[in-house]
Amino acid sequence: MTVATHFIVARNDIQNSRLIDTHLPEADALPDETLLIKIDRFAFTANNITYAMLGDELKYWQLFPAPDGFGIIPVWGFGEVIASRHSQVGEGEILFGYFPMATHLVIDAADVSKRGLRDAAAHRQGVAPVYNAYARVTGDAAFAGRQGDYQALLRPLFMLSFLVDDYLAEHNFFGAEQVILSSASSKAAFGLAHLLHSQRQPVRVIGLTSASNVGFVASLGCYDEVVSYDRIDTLPARHPAVYVDFAGNGDLRGRLHRHFGERLVYSSRIGLTHQNAAAEEADLPGAAPTWFFAPDQIRTRAKEWGPGGIDKRFGASWAAFAPKLAGWIEVVEGRGPAAVERLYRDTLAGRVPPHQGHMLSLATP
Numbered sequence: 001m002t003v004a005t006h007f008i009v010a011r012n013d014i015q016n017s018r019l020i021d022t023h024l025p026e027a028d029a030l031p032d033e034t035l036l037i038k039i040d041r042f043a044f045t046a047n048n049i050t051y052a053m054l055g056d057e058l059k060y061w062q063l064f065p066a067p068d069g070f071g072i073i074p075v076w077g078f079g080e081v082i083a084s085r086h087s088q089v090g091e092g093e094i095l096f097g098y099f100p101m102a103t104h105l106v107i108d109a110a111d112v113s114k115r116g117l118r119d120a121a122a123h124r125q126g127v128a129p130v131y132n133a134y135a136r137v138t139g140d141a142a143f144a145g146r147q148g149d150y151q152a153l154l155r156p157l158f159m160l161s162f163l164v165d166d167y168l169a170e171h172n173f174f175g176a177e178q179v180i181l182s183s184a185s186s187k188a189a190f191g192l193a194h195l196l197h198s199q200r201q202p203v204r205v206i207g208l209t210s211a212s213n214v215g216f217v218a219s220l221g222c223y224d225e226v227v228s229y230d231r232i233d234t235l236p237a238r239h240p241a242v243y244v245d246f247a248g249n250g251d252l253r254g255r256l257h258r259h260f261g262e263r264l265v266y267s268s269r270i271g272l273t274h275q276n277a278a279a280e281e282a283d284l285p286g287a288a289p290t291w292f293f294a295p296d297q298i299r300t301r302a303k304e305w306g307p308g309g310i311d312k313r314f315g316a317s318w319a320a321f322a323p324k325l326a327g328w329i330e331v332v333e334g335r336g337p338a339a340v341e342r343l344y345r346d347t348l349a350g351r352v353p354p355h356q357g358h359m360l361s362l363a364t365p
């Protein structure tokens, strides 16, 4: 009997994690239309910690059921079909998509096409469709080996970068001459900085980061200026600015709003990398902070650009971004429960150097 291992965390205290084993059904006992997937490897970044922090609010816990009081954090990665009860999907096929932190997953395959399929399991409905979609990537060089690692580590984050860049440009940067990004060393932030820097000049791109990450952020070459969090009073407050917040740090936001006052013309909330930071203050000067909601921008553009319009433009942007990654990111592989546990703790504590991209597997080496 095959055993599946899952990495679970307490929903009300994500510092509390453990491993559990469950028994998988034998191949001939799988229900019709289902696939048994062996999860080969997955990316893990601060974004996955944010999924856990917002697990209840944004229904991430619902995707992969766990024992009472616990949740399984979703991750982007690759799996191999090791048993199939669906006539159009063969064993040995490779899928790219949203997986649990586990060794295996059973998918209820639906809407199978040449390019992908969907998990129709009842508990997975009611979330954004992107979370239930799997791409069939067998033999696709863009998803194989190191290129595949970059896809898992950055592609989902770069979609956010792409949408924010598009939204700001559509609104003519709200009249601002500079865009300020917090957690500038994060993958989602530097994807956005790359897009702004390469196509929106003369708008200036300013990265805010920890003192220890200034060197890495400056080395990327896609920020016009890099400023550490303790020096934001040096920012040019005479020019209108947009703030794109990946850190979710209330103290930082307060200082920035007070520094720019009414010249902070748009203030977005995107991420929560600084998990233990001070809460947001109310009644700050400047534009009221607003959550950027990616599905809204997708809906707007899907209507305006028509079928395939987003994919075509996003594909072109990714094609220009991907070649840079070999010089920016060192992929680090970790196999086995101990490696996953260690990287989970390091990511929670903010100990992962920004030039590293971690690809993990729970399978014992």
Ligand SMILES: NC(=O)c1ccc[n+]([C@@H]2O[C@H](COP(=O)([O-])OP(=O)(O)OC[C@H]3O[C@@H](n4cnc5c(N)ncnc54)[C@H](OP(=O)(O)O)[C@@H]3O)[C@@H](O)[C@H]2O)c1
Residues within 6 Å of the ligand: 045, 046, 047, 048, 050, 051, 156, 157, 160, 182, 183, 184, 185, 186, 187, 188, 189, 208, 209, 210, 213, 246, 247, 270, 271, 272, 273, 274, 275, 292, 294, 347, 348, 349, 350, 351, 352, 353, 354
């Ligand atoms: N709203 C959306 O739809 C959406 C979509 C994608 C991503 N996001 C969010 O964007 C953020 C960035 O995600 P990512 O995966 O790109 O991150 P990442 O590459 O793993 O970011 C690493 C950086 O985040 C900061 N950081 C991480 N953990 C920290 C901790 N415990 N304490 C203090 N700083 C910490 C540090 O940057 P600094 O030193 O530069 O601060 C660190 O270098 C996440 O919060 C993610 O959820 C949101």
